[in-house]
Amino acid sequence: QVQVVESGGGSVQAGGSLRLSCATSGSPYSSYCMGWFRQAPGKQREGVATFYTDDGTTYYADSVKGRFAISQDNAKNTLYLQMNSLKPEDTGMYYCAADVRARAWSFREGGYCGTAGYNYNYWGQGTQVTVSS
Numbered sequence: 001q002v003q004v005v006e007s008g009g010g011s012v013q014a015g016g017s018l019r020l021s022c023a024t025s026g027s028p029y030s031s032y033c034m035g036w037f038r039q040a041p042g043k044q045r046e047g048v049a050t051f052y053t054d055d056g057t058t059y060y061a062d063s064v065k066g067r068f069a070i071s072q073d074n075a076k077n078t079l080y081l082q083m084n085s086l087k088p089e090d091t092g093m094y095y096c097a098a099d100v101r102a103r104a105w106s107f108r109e110g111g112y113c114g115t116a117g118y119n120y121n122y123w124g125q126g127t128q129v130t131v132s133s
Contacts, residue, residue, distance in 0.1 A: 002024065005125070015085060020036070022080070
């Protein structure tokens with residue numbers, strides 16, 4: 001059974017930084033897509049960044065490009081989301097998700113993992129990020 005567990009949320013002032021962690025276990029495949037999503041109250045869920053475990057290809061939404069960065073610790077099966085220069089509009093519940101299939105549904109022709117949440121079949125419980133102005 002695949003498990004996805006996030007941690008690392010918290011409260012920070014605008015301009016500050018936070019690092020989220022996502023530990024995964026139980027995948028029968030070595031290559032799969034991972035994604036970070038967020039949802040603010042009253043807003044639709046937004047995919048902010050993705051990572052392809054096979055070759056480390058990343059994708060970032062325009063809203064976070066240049067401020068957020070994904071990295072992976074292979075030994076720990078842990079994915080990180082480093083969030084810098086945080087803004088109040090970054091506030092929300094952040095979820096880590098995995099698209100664990102023989103062929104990832106979220107994998108796009110351009111060689112990256114897409115941000116459509118419905119393609120991800122395993123989700124963590126979420127961690128709250130609050131950025132105050």
